[in-house]
Amino acid sequence: MPSLTHRPAVLAAAIAFACVALGACAAAPAATVAPLASAHWTRGATCYEVFVRSFQDSNGDGIGDIPGLITRLDYINDGNPLTRTDLGARCIWLMPVAESPSYHGYDVTDYYRVERDYGTNDDFRRLVFEAHRRGIRVLVDLVLNHASTQHPYFQEALRDPASPYRAWFRWSPTQPAELNPWGDNNWRRSPVRDEWYYAFFCCAMPDLNYAHPPVLAEAKKVAKFWLDDMDVDGFRLDAIPYLVEEPGRINHSAGTHAVLRDFAAYVRSVKADAYTVGEVSDNSDALLGYYPDQLDSHFAFEVADSILSAVRSGSARGLLAPVLRLQRELPANRWSPFLRNHDQPRTRTELGGDRARARIASFVLLTLPGVPFVYYGEEIGMVGAKPDERLRTPMQWSRAPGAGFTNGRPWQRLQDDSLESTVEAQDRDPRSILELHRRMIPLRDGNAALAAGRLVPLVASHDAVTAYLRREGESVVLVIANLGTAPLTDVSVRSEAGALPRGSWTVRSLLGGDRAAPLTIRDDGRVGGYVPVRVLAPMEGYLFEIAPR
Numbered sequence: 142m143p144s145l146t147h148r149p150a151v152l153a154a155a156i157a158f159a160c161v162a163l164g165a166c167a168a169a170p171a172a173t174v175a176p177l178a179s180a181h182w183t184r185g186a187t188c189y190e191v192f193v194r195s196f197q198d199s200n201g202d203g204i205g206d207i208p209g210l211i212t213r214l215d216y217i218n219d220g221n222p223l224t225r226t227d228l229g230a231r232c233i234w235l236m237p238v239a240e241s242p243s244y245h246g247y248d249v250t251d252y253y254r255v256e257r258d259y260g261t262n263d264d265f266r267r268l269v270f271e272a273h274r275r276g277i278r279v280l281v282d283l284v285l286n287h288a289s290t291q292h293p294y295f296q297e298a299l300r301d302p303a304s305p306y307r308a309w310f311r312w313s314p315t316q317p318a319e320l321n322p323w324g325d326n327n328w329r330r331s332p333v334r335d336e337w338y339y340a341f342f343c344c345a346m347p348d349l350n351y352a353h354p355p356v357l358a359e360a361k362k363v364a365k366f367w368l369d370d371m372d373v374d375g376f377r378l379d380a381i382p383y384l385v386e387e388p389g390r391i392n393h394s395a396g397t398h399a400v401l402r403d404f405a406a407y408v409r410s411v412k413a414d415a416y417t418v419g420e421v422s423d424n425s426d427a428l429l430g431y432y433p434d435q436l437d438s439h440f441a442f443e444v445a446d447s448i449l450s451a452v453r454s455g456s457a458r459g460l461l462a463p464v465l466r467l468q469r470e471l472p473a474n475r476w477s478p479f480l481r482n483h484d485q486p487r488t489r490t491e492l493g494g495d496r497a498r499a500r501i502a503s504f505v506l507l508t509l510p511g512v513p514f515v516y517y518g519e520e521i522g523m524v525g526a527k528p529d530e531r532l533r534t535p536m537q538w539s540r541a542p543g544a545g546f547t548n549g550r551p552w553q554r555l556q557d558d559s560l561e562s563t564v565e566a567q568d569r570d571p572r573s574i575l576e577l578h579r580r581m582i583p584l585r586d587g588n589a590a591l592a593a594g595r596l597v598p599l600v601a602s603h604d605a606v607t608a609y610l611r612r613e614g615e616s617v618v619l620v621i622a623n624l625g626t627a628p629l630t631d632v633s634v635r636s637e638a639g640a641l642p643r644g645s646w647t648v649r650s651l652l653g654g655d656r657a658a659p660l661t662i663r664d665d666g667r668v669g670g671y672v673p674v675r676v677l678a679p680m681e682g683y684l685f686e687i688a689p690r
Contacts, residue, residue, distance in 0.1 A: 174433040176472040179414040180375075182278060183438075183474040183512050185592030186231040187582045189217055190516045192483060193238055193259050194246075195535045198547035205535070205546070207238075207260040207268050214268075216564070220275035222583065226568075228520065229583040232278035234377045234418075236483060238265065241289060244530065244552070246282075247379065248289035248346045252363045262371070269372045278374035280416065281367055285360050285404075286380040287346040295347055299333050308353040311339035321391050341383050341391070351385050351400050361407045368412045375416035376408070378436060382421055393427055401435040418477055418512075422484075425466050428476075437475060438512060441467060444478040449491050452502045452680075455625045457607035461598050464509055468596055473510040480506055482516050483533055487525040489562075496522050497680040500574045501622055504682035505607065507581040508620045510596050520578040522562050531556075539565035584651060584684070589616035599634040599668060606677065608634040610641070610668075610687075617641065617687040619648065623677040630676050636668040645690040648673060652684050660687060 177183065197209030219227040237246030240254045255265045272279050288295055298306040316328045316337045328337040329344035340347045349356050367373045378401075385396030401419070408415050417436040421428050425443050443463040451460040467476050480488045480502055492498040499522045506513055518525075518536055525532040530553050537559045538545030544559045556562075567573035585591045594611035601608045605625030611618045623629055641662045648657035657673040673685060 174471050174475060177416075177437055177474050179409070180416045180437060180474065182231060182414075183416065185586040185588075186278075186512060187229070187507070187585060188232040188234055188280070188477075188512065188514045189228065189230040190234045190236070190482060190514055192236045192517060192533050193256075194244060194552060195533050195546070196517060197536065197538075198543075198549065198551075201547060201549040202258075203543075203547050203549040203552045204258045205552075206258065207255070207264040211268050211271050214271055214275055214277065218275050218277050222587075225579055225583075228515075228578055229586060230515070231276060231586065232280060232374070232416075233272065234280040234514065235282060237282045237284060237379075239284075242291050243289075243345075245533070247284055248287070248291075248343075249284055250289045250292045253366055265371055273372075278416070279372075280375045280377050280418070281371075281373050282379060283364065283367070283376040284379045285349070286383050287340065287342060287348045290345050290347055299331060299338075309350055309356055310347050311350050313337045313339075327391075339386070341386075342380070348383070348386075351396065357400060357403065360404060364404070364408055365411050368408070368415060374412075374414070375418070375437075378417060378419045381419045381431075381436070382423065382427070393423075393430060398430070398435060401431065405434070405436050418514075425463055428467075429470055432471065432475065438477050440482075440514070441476050441478045441511065444509070444511075445480055448478075448480060448502055448505050449488065451607065452498050452505070452624055453492055456604045457601065457622075457624055458604055460505075460607050461596070461609065464596060465598065468510055473593055473595075474512055476511045477514055478506055478509050478511045479514040479516070480519060482514070484529070485532065486527065487516075487523055487532065488519055489522045490524045490526050494524065496574065500577055501624060501680045501682055503574060503577055504581065505622055507578070507585055508591065508609075508611070508618075508622075508682070508684065510594070510611070513585075515578070520575050521564055521567055522574045524556050524558055524562070537563045539563050580652065588618065588651070588686075589613045590618040590686075594618070597636065597640050599636050599640075602633045603629050605629065606632050606634075610636075612641075618651065619673065619683075619685040619687055621673060621677065621683040621685075623679060623681050626679050628676050628679055631672055632677055633670045633672045634668060635670055639666040640668050641666055641687070642689075646687050647690050648685045648687055650684065651686050652682075655683060657685050659690070 193210055194205045196205045197213045198205050199209035217228055217230050238255055238259055239249045240251035240256050241249050255262050269279050294306040294309055297304045298310055314336055320326055327339055327341045329340050330337055338347050351357055382392035384400050385394050387394040387396055405417055418438040419436040421431055421439045422442050428439055431439055447460055447463050451457050488502055489499040534553050534556050535544055535546040535551045540560050543551055544555050567575035590611040590613045594613035597610040597612055599608040606623050608621045643662050643664050646660040648660050655674045660671055663669055
């Protein structure tokens with residue numbers, strides 16, 4: 142969808158850009174939030190976001206497609222835990238794959254057919270089969286807030302005021318004076334007659350009217366099609382705060398929560414272990430309003446911003462605050478941290494092009510609780526800035542013409558670093574961002590503390606250092622990251638009481654190289670003035686397994 146963040150000015154600009162690009166004009170829940178009994182696969186899992194159009198072209202037309210993606214599944218996860226040439230991700234989120242007139246697919250014309258540029262429905266079924274064979278779950282982007290102006294239902298409603306589909310959309314004989322919080326009017330003039338229709342994001346994307354029961358019934362029918370006929374494992378739901386507008390309430394309305402509650406329950410009734418993750422690009426207060434009984438998980442935008450802010454500034458102060466807030470309120474498999482997605486400037490671009498900063502940001506992400514998502518190309522430090530097409534450029538596999546993405550002319554011009562930031566270039570470099578992901582994602586999967594451990598914050602003696610324990614039963618790891626640009630000597634860490642049982646502990650590096658000093662825990666369970674290694678290298682992460690002696 143068009144870019145959406147919790148910064149009002151950015152949101153307003155993004156909505157305006159989306160229209161040009163298309164050539165057109167709560168409080169925290171009182172109830173306890175339970176873990177997901179059905180989605181057991183999320184424990185330790187990392188998900189990988191793929192834009193099919195930009196991942197791999199199989200036929201030379203310059204457009205990525207489903208057969209191409211199938212040939213690259215072994216890069217995401219080859220199904221063999223003994224190999225180290227894949228990322229080890231256990232799920233993929235595919236940006237919209239349904240039929241659409243736009244390059245991005247967020248204005249759908251046929252919810253039951255795969256985009257022709259990408260292949261056929263049978264191609265998609267083969268993709269899911271091959272993904273499942275490798276242990277990869279498949280989530281598809283489901284756009285419920287709006288359809289396309291070219292959707293047959295909207296076209297009929299536009300031309301015939303007596304059409305039964307008129308009630309599927311919102312209309313007005315005059316343009317209502319109401320403005321959204323950013324000073325814009327979301328009512329768009331009809332090209333057919335003197336009337337107006339509601340479209341929050343862009344005039345090419347008319348909002349669906351969930352006050353009309355057949356709309357929700359159709360959304361359920363679409364979900365059942367993808368879950369049953371296409372065998373997907375769940376959905377990423379786009380733009381969910383805007384599903385139902387109410388007087389004086391454009392987003393996060395009671396009607397929106399009711400629709401999501403109903404829809405999510407239906408999804409679970411069709412496929413008990415289906416997984417749903419929602420886009421609520423707002424602060425944590427708003428995010429927590431979508432629990433306990435709506436979607437399974439939601440993206441943690443505040444966590445993403447906190448990581449990048451800390452890495453950019455070289456100060457860990459405040460880095461963990463949004464993580465600890467979500468940990469207090471939610472089980473770890475019910476929220477999803479990330480760094481950047483398809484709507485935002487890429488991580489390395491946000492960090493001034495600095496590879497070392499991008500690498501340490503990824504290290505922090507992959508050591509936090511939650512179910513993390515990695516946007517394709519982030520694992521090799523691809524760059525990209527607005528407009529949106531430049532955030533979604535072809536994957537850079539190699540130095541070959543077309544970056545190994547296509548034998549033809551890429552649908553979108555490659556980035557300027559396409560000869561440097563490639564999978565091929567980083568494949569055997571132990572210090573590369575790619576190799577960090579290849580090590581950390583399987584570690585997260587196989588280590589109980591990283592997979593599901595509670596985060597116990599530590600206080601470091603230097604502001605540039607973030608430190609914490611992850612603890613699950615008897616499994617404990619110590620995470621330390623120097624976010625600064627200079628080496629630091631004799632940095633100590635300490636904790637509050639009760640961090641660990643008293644006694645002597647051995648400390649072993651999980652990443653190799655650095656030998657750590659043994660750890661002694663006081664009678665009150667405090668970590669006190671512990672210096673694990675004498676020198677912390679600049680913008681470097683350390684991961685230690687801790688065990689009783």
